[in-house]
Every structure is written in C-alpha cells, then in structure tokens.
Amino acid sequence: xxxxxxxxxxxxxxxxxxxxxxxxxxxxxxxxxxxxxxxxxxxxxxxxxxxxxxxxxxxxxxxxxxxxxxxxxxxxxxxxxxxxxxxxxxxxxxxxxxxxxxxxxxxxxxxxxxxxxxxxxxxxxxxxxxxxxxxxxxxxxxxxxxxxxxxxxxxx
Numbered sequence: 001x002x003x004x005x006x007x008x009x010x011x012x013x014x015x016x017x018x019x020x021x022x023x024x025x026x027x028x029x030x031x032x033x034x035x036x037x038x039x040x041x042x043x044x045x046x047x048x049x050x051x052x053x054x055x056x057x058x059x060x061x062x063x064x065x066x067x068x069x070x071x072x073x074x075x076x077x078x079x080x081x082x083x084x085x086x087x088x089x090x091x092x093x094x095x096x097x098x099x100x101x102x103x104x105x106x107x108x109x110x111x112x113x114x115x116x117x118x119x120x121x122x123x124x125x126x127x128x129x130x131x132x133x134x135x136x137x138x139x140x141x142x143x144x145x146x147x148x149x150x151x152x153x154x155x156x
Contacts, residue, residue, distance in 0.1 A: 005041045007049055010056040011143060018044050022068035025117045026052075028139040052120065058154035061087040069117045074102075078112035085126040088155030090148070092130040106130075114138065120147065 002024065006015040015027040023044065047065065054060035069079055077100045084099075085091050091099070093106040093113075102108070113124040119138045125147040129135045137144035 003042050005045045016045050016048050022066040024068050063121050075112040078109050079122045082122050082124055088151040090126050090128045094130050
C-alpha cells in the first residue's frame with residue numbers, strides 16, 4: 001500500500017510518498033496522487049519529514065532513508081550519479097552524462113532530472129548548465145536557487 005502525507009515546510013507544502021519499506025516520491029505542493037491514497041503517517045514518512053526539516057534548516061547534509069524511485073535503467077543511473085554530488089557542489093548536465101558513461105547524453109540527463117521522483121533527497125538541484133546558469137527545476141527556479149544558496153551557506 002502506498003502512503004502519502006503532505007506537510008508545510010520551509011519550502012511550502014511538500015508531500016512524501018512511501019511504500020512499506022522505502023520512499024517513492026517527494027512532491028512540491030499537494031500531489032494529485034494524494035487523492036484517494038492512505039494519508040496515514042508511517043514511521044518511515046515521519047522520519048523522512050524529520051530529516052527533511054533538519055536538511056532545510058542546514059543541520060543535516062545527507063539523507064539516510066531507504067529509497068525506491070521508479071524509472072528506467074538510464075534514469076536510475078543518473079539518479080545514482082546525482083546522489084554522489086557532494087553537498088554544496090554542483091555538476092553540469094554534461095559532467096553527469098560523462099560520469100554515467102554516456103557522454104553526449106546531456107539532454108537525456110536533463111530529462112532524467114526533470115522526472116526525478118525524489119527531488120532534494122536525490123539532489124537534482126545540484127545540476128546546472130555547462131555555462132553555469134541555473135537551468136530548470138521541478139519545484140521552480142526560485143526553489144532551486146534557494147536550495148543551492150542553503151547548501152552554499154552551510155558548506156564547510
């Protein structure tokens with residue numbers, strides 16, 4: 001059974017979904033998937049919100065949550081590479097493409113970032129354009145700027 005809980009955070013309303021053993025999604029705003037889903041807060045979702053709140057306050061730099069993002073093999077390779085980008089640092093779409101062994105797949109990396117089911121936890125906000133400009137973000141460009149600035153302020 002899938003559980004979805006929405007709460008107000010420093011970034012506004014965020015929804016988190018989970019199966020029995022792992023997180024499956026993080027949503028900005030109230031997700032359409034929340035309609036008809038069990039809104040019961042499981043211990044896993046409660047822990048996810050505790051870690052998210054600590055991360056948003058700058059007290060946590062890495063999540064320790066079980067994740068089960070659904071996507072193609074290529075997308076999962078991209079999301080794994082995103083999780084390797086250190087807190088407070090960025091990589092370009094092209095650098096991520098090279099890191100996963102698919103040079104020239106910058107646009108496909110961008111598409112994988114855009115379909116990341118667990119933004120923030122899988123840090124697609126750390127991926128920028130090769131010219132250093134910010135690029136797009138699931139939660140909107142202002143949210144991406146806010147997240148990058150948060151990490152800059154709290155990096156060693």
